[in-house]
Amino acid sequence: GENVEQHPSTLSVQEGDSAVIKCTYSDSASNYFPWYKQELGKRPQLIIDIRSNVGEKKDQRIAVTLNKTAKHFSLHITETQPEDSAVYFCAASSVGGFKTIFGAGTRLFVKA
Amino acid sequence: SQTIHQWPATLVQPVGSPLSLECTVEGTSNPNLYWYRQAAGRGLQLLFYSVGIGQISSEVPQNLSASRPQDRQFILSSKKLLLSDSGFYLCAWSVQVGRFDKNEQFFGPGTRLTVL
Numbered sequence: 001g002e003n004v005e006q007h008p009s010t011l012s013v014q015e016g017d018s019a020v021i022k023c024t025y026s027d028s029a030s031n032y033f034p035w036y037k038q039e040l041g042k043r044p045q046l047i048i049d050i051r052s053n054v055g056e057k058k059d060q061r062i063a064v065t066l067n068k069t070a071k072h073f074s075l076h077i078t079e080t081q082p083e084d085s086a087v088y089f090c091a092a093s094s095v096g097g098f099k100t101i102f103g104a105g106t107r108l109f110v111k112a
Numbered sequence: 113s114q115t116i117h118q119w120p121a122t123l124v125q126p127v128g129s130p131l132s133l134e135c136t137v138e139g140t141s142n143p144n145l146y147w148y149r150q151a152a153g154r155g156l157q158l159l160f161y162s163v164g165i166g167q168i169s170s171e172v173p174q175n176l177s178a179s180r181p182q183d184r185q186f187i188l189s190s191k192k193l194l195l196s197d198s199g200f201y202l203c204a205w206s207v208q209v210g211r212f213d214k215n216e217q218f219f220g221p222g223t224r225l226t227v228l
Contacts, residue, residue: 006155032214043202043219044156051214089156093215098144098163099171100217104155 002027004092006103014111019077021106023090026071030092033066033073034100038087047088048075051095080110114139118203118220125227131176131190133223135203138184143205145186146217147178150200162186198227 003026013019025033031052036044050057050064050073057064061080066073077084087107093100115138125131137143147159158171160178168178175194179187186203203220 034214034216036217043221044217045219046216049214049216095214097215098161098169099158100146100215101158102148102156 002030002092002099002101004090004101004103006090006106008106009104010107010109012109012111013080015080015082017080019080019084019108019110021075021088021090021108022072023074023092023103024070024072025092025101027092027094027101028071029094032093032095032097033064034091034093035062035064035075036089036091036102038089038105040086044089077108080108082110082112084108085110114205114218116203116205116218116220118201118223120223121221122224123226125193125225127195127227128192131188131193131197131225133188133201133203133225135186135188135220136184137186137205140184140205140207142183143207144215145180145184146204146206147186147188148202148204148219150202150222152199156202160188193227195227198225200224 006023034049037047038044050066052068061078063076087105089105090103091100117136145162148156161169162180177189201223204217206215
C-alpha cells in the first residue's frame with residue numbers, strides 16, 4: 001500500500017542554522033506533496049506544498065524540493081528561529097484524489 | 113469562513129466502554145471528511161474518510177467505526193475501547209476536489225482520549 005517515510009524523527013539545531021527534513025514515498029501515482037506544521041498542543045496546518053510538475057518551491061525561509069524519479073522530497077528551513085520549533089509532517093497524495101498519507105513526523109527543536 | 117469543531121476536547125474512558133467522538137464543519141457543503149489518530153510521539157494515521165453522506169472508507173481494520181449521518185457531521189465510534197485506542201484524534205475536512213485541485217486538509221482542534 002501507500003507509504004511515506006520521514007527522517008529524522010527528531011532534529012535539534014541552533015538558532016540561525018538550517019534544518020532539512022527528508023521524505024520518501026512509495027505510490028508512483030502521488031503528485032501532490034504538502035508539508036504541515038504542528039505546534040505544541042495545536043492542530044497541524046499546511047505551510048507549503050509542491051506538485052510533481054515542479055522541482056522546487058520557495059516561500060521566504062522555507063523551501064521544498066522534489067525528485068520524482070527517486071520519489072524523494074525535502075523541506076528546507078533556513079535561518080531557523082525558536083518559533084520554528086514544532087512537529088513537521090510530510091505527506092503525499094494525488095491531485096484530485098481523496099487520501100493523504102502522512103509521514104511519521106519530525107520534531108524540530110531550535111535552540112536560542 | 114469555514115470552521116471545524118470537535119468534542120469533547122478530552123476524554124478519559126475505561127477499557128471496554130463505548131466511544132463517540134463528534135466532528136462538525138460549518139461554512140462549506142459536501143466536504144471530504146477524515147478521522148486521523150495521532151499516538152504519542154507518532155505520526156498521523158488515517159482511520160476513515162468520507163466523500164459523502166453514508167459513504168465511509170476504512171483504512172485500518174480495528175474496533176473503531178465511523179458514520180456520516182449528515183453532510184457536515186462525522187462521528188467516530190467504538191463499542192468497546194482498548195488500551196491501544198488512547199491517542200489524539202483529529203478530524204479534518206477538505207474541499208470536494210476537482211481533477212486538478214489539491215487536497216489541503218483543514219484540521220479540527222482534536223480530542224485527547226485516554227483509555228485506562
